[in-house]
Amino acid sequence: MIQVSNLSKTYNGTTVLNIENLEIPKGQSFGLVGNNGAGKTTFFSLLLDLIQPSSGKITTNTIQINTDESWKTFTNSFIDETFLIGYLTPEEYFYFIGELRGWNKADVDAFLKNYEDFFNGEILNNKKYLRDLSKGNAKKAGIVGALIGKPEVIILDEPFANLDPTTQIRLKKIIKSLAEDKNTTVLVSSHDLQHTVEVSDRIVVLEKGNVVKDLVPTTETLKELEEFFSA
Amino acid sequence: MVKQFLKLEWKSFLRSSAFSSNLALKILMIFGAIYFIIVFIGLGIGSYFIMEDAGLEPFSTINKFIIYYLVFDLIIRFFFQKMPSLTIRPFLNQNIKKNSIVHYTLSKTIVSFFNFIHWFFFIPFTIVLISKGFTLEAIFWCLSILFFIYINNFLSILIDKKDAIFYIVVGIFAVFGALQYYAIFDITQYTNGFFEAFYHHSYLIVIPAALLISMYYVNFKFFKSNLYLDAGLSIKQDLATTENFTWLDQLGSLGTFLKNDIRLLKRNKRAKTTLMMSFLFLFYGLLFFTNSIEAYKNPVWKIFAGIFVSGGFLLNFGQFVPSWDSSYYPLMMTQNITYKDYLSSKWWLMVIATSITTLLASFYLFFGIESYLAILTGAIFNIGVNSHIVLLGGAYIKTPIDLTSNKNAFGDKKSFNIKTLLISLPKLALPMAIYAIGYYTLGWQYGYLFVALTGILGFAFKNKVFQMIESVYKKEKYATLEAYKQKK
Numbered sequence: 001m002i003q004v005s006n007l008s009k010t011y012n013g014t015t016v017l018n019i020e021n022l023e024i025p026k027g028q029s030f031g032l033v034g035n036n037g038a039g040k041t042t043f044f045s046l047l048l049d050l051i052q053p054s055s056g057k058i059t060t061n062t063i064q065i066n067t068d069e070s071w072k073t074f075t076n077s078f079i080d081e082t083f084l085i086g087y088l089t090p091e092e093y094f095y096f097i098g099e100l101r102g103w104n105k106a107d108v109d110a111f112l113k114n115y116e117d118f119f120n121g122e123i124l125n126n127k128k129y130l131r132d133l134s135k136g137n138a139k140k141a142g143i144v145g146a147l148i149g150k151p152e153v154i155i156l157d158e159p160f161a162n163l164d165p166t167t168q169i170r171l172k173k174i175i176k177s178l179a180e181d182k183n184t185t186v187l188v189s190s191h192d193l194q195h196t197v198e199v200s201d202r203i204v205v206l207e208k209g210n211v212v213k214d215l216v217p218t219t220e221t222l223k224e225l226e227e228f229f230s231a
Numbered sequence: 232m233v234k235q236f237l238k239l240e241w242k243s244f245l246r247s248s249a250f251s252s253n254l255a256l257k258i259l260m261i262f263g264a265i266y267f268i269i270v271f272i273g274l275g276i277g278s279y280f281i282m283e284d285a286g287l288e289p290f291s292t293i294n295k296f297i298i299y300y301l302v303f304d305l306i307i308r309f310f311f312q313k314m315p316s317l318t319i320r321p322f323l324n325q326n327i328k329k330n331s332i333v334h335y336t337l338s339k340t341i342v343s344f345f346n347f348i349h350w351f352f353f354i355p356f357t358i359v360l361i362s363k364g365f366t367l368e369a370i371f372w373c374l375s376i377l378f379f380i381y382i383n384n385f386l387s388i389l390i391d392k393k394d395a396i397f398y399i400v401v402g403i404f405a406v407f408g409a410l411q412y413y414a415i416f417d418i419t420q421y422t423n424g425f426f427e428a429f430y431h432h433s434y435l436i437v438i439p440a441a442l443l444i445s446m447y448y449v450n451f452k453f454f455k456s457n458l459y460l461d462a463g464l465s466i467k468q469d470l471a472t473t474e475n476f477t478w479l480d481q482l483g484s485l486g487t488f489l490k491n492d493i494r495l496l497k498r499n500k501r502a503k504t505t506l507m508m509s510f511l512f513l514f515y516g517l518l519f520f521t522n523s524i525e526a527y528k529n530p531v532w533k534i535f536a537g538i539f540v541s542g543g544f545l546l547n548f549g550q551f552v553p554s555w556d557s558s559y560y561p562l563m564m565t566q567n568i569t570y571k572d573y574l575s576s577k578w579w580l581m582v583i584a585t586s587i588t589t590l591l592a593s594f595y596l597f598f599g600i601e602s603y604l605a606i607l608t609g610a611i612f613n614i615g616v617n618s619h620i621v622l623l624g625g626a627y628i629k630t631p632i633d634l635t636s637n638k639n640a641f642g643d644k645k646s647f648n649i650k651t652l653l654i655s656l657p658k659l660a661l662p663m664a665i666y667a668i669g670y671y672t673l674g675w676q677y678g679y680l681f682v683a684l685t686g687i688l689g690f691a692f693k694n695k696v697f698q699m700i701e702s703v704y705k706k707e708k709y710a711t712l713e714a715y716k717q718k719k
Contacts, residue, residue, distance in 0.1 A: 048561075048564075048565045049564070049565070050561055050564060050565065050709075050712055051709060051712070051713075052709050069569070072565065072566065072567045072568070073567050075565070076565075076566075077565055079561065080561075082558065082559055082560065082561045082562065082715075082716075083559060083561055083562040083565075084559060084562070085491065085558075085559045085562065086558060086559070086634065086635075087494055087495060087498040087499050087634065088491070088494060089471045089472070089473045091473045092473055092474070092475075092490075092494065095475070096487065096490075096491060097566065099484075099487040100484075100487065100566050100567045100568060101566075101567055105475070126471075127470050127471050127472065128468065128471050129468075129469065129471045129498065131635070132468040132469075132471070149567075
């Protein structure tokens, strides 16, 4: 599905990301972990053509991301609050994304029904604009927005941060169920090792822009990761 | 403590985004400030003689209009003066007494440019008064008026965020203004004497002085009792209602974007200010078509007015496309959106607004069909050519817009660069030149005809031009994303 080759990003002579070769097959649930500055967000931004690679390329479904825009039709994402339109209510935001992806209001309404638990009554019909939601609630809206339109690739940057414990558990369930769907490739980054181990089929560790570990989670994985990061 | 505060102020000044930008801008800003100061000094010195020439008694005339001067000052402050409340949050949990925080915040407003600029008018004016034989008591008059300016300063802090009070005050004075204009009731007959009294009885200065001190005290009390995150320092939240605008659904993807643009205009302070300014542009033509200003009598200015009157929205809103969407630009760049749809929705918005404005401007028919023809021609040119120019210019502006604040609506310094200047120049210069060619060779009808034809020509090449604009937007995409990340 996603093919990364000789990808690098350099700012003023400092290389912040350097991935020689990485292939993410269709349907994989891909977990990305690393400390601050490891290059997680840089990698996701490159995947979404928000920044330009210094060298190399990424293709998804054989579409080269920085030359052809058609990946947008099957990719949806939530990186940070700049993916929310502050002056919209959550409903309007969901309808907007739905319309861009060919869903009408009824489709979106039916879809949102599945996330009533996740929203915990704090998102819909609350007479609040997105800009006035708390960080956690804004994140909930953003994550669900990124699932609209049955995308084949879903990219979530640190989805667990700022969520309350109950919502974290519910989010894990959602990501796991997405992972079961073999048509959906999910990319999730996190600082939380345990969450990542739980929801991913594969875990890649970035350090200073390089892939230093590429694991298929087993019962030992969490321990291995903890040892790596405490070193 | 004071030293610490001053240090912080100095740093925030040096590091403010407007100031830390390039050298050319700094120079431009300094020139801008000097320009305003010179204008005020010029008015301060000149207005005495201007009024004298007009056969008015300068001192009593100025006292007559001070009441409106003060109300106007209040309006300007309401829209453009930054309120200090938000910047003090980081002090709350520090070892600083509440009293010092409040005193510091209030005294900070005293040195604001909004107060300071009036000195440059009233001090020269007073000097002229004294040189014209007024006694030194004019100094007391001057000080009294400046006290009123400072009273305004504190008044505007109190009514910040309280739109209702503000609009009531402005409404009352608009009524007074109208009543005076139609010679029904003249409020200045009463206020005139009031302000003049500060000269004749200099001891009366204690009135504004006492008012000022009590205003400070009221502000102090108010601020101190509201120095909580959920009180005075809270960020106002609007009660939101979901609006679906289903009638726009039939327009397809265009409707999707138009819905958001309508919500943008309705729900954000900055956008609302722009709408209001666009509305005011509608009346700009009065200066030209009433022949009240000598310099504007040249026929070429008529088309200039036509462009402004019909294009208020286009010029004010359009110049900041795509900056309006800056706070969520990454979303727009990753969603299933083509530049073409995005740009054409903005284009349609401008076309619709220009059409509405042109209809509203039909009251100019009162000044003769030729005046309205200038506006119609301007509208055609705006739709055909200027709409493309503003979209093109927008690709280079790259100023993030903070939608919730309207304090920067008065010309964004950062957005001012050579490229945008060059791109925006033809918006006005081109129709004027084309008109002049027609006017001076074949006659005024041809002036309008040529400008209108240029507009239609621009419209005919819309697709071609859009392709070009699209490629510019694509080329500028990464730079724009990077620029929008920089918060104000």
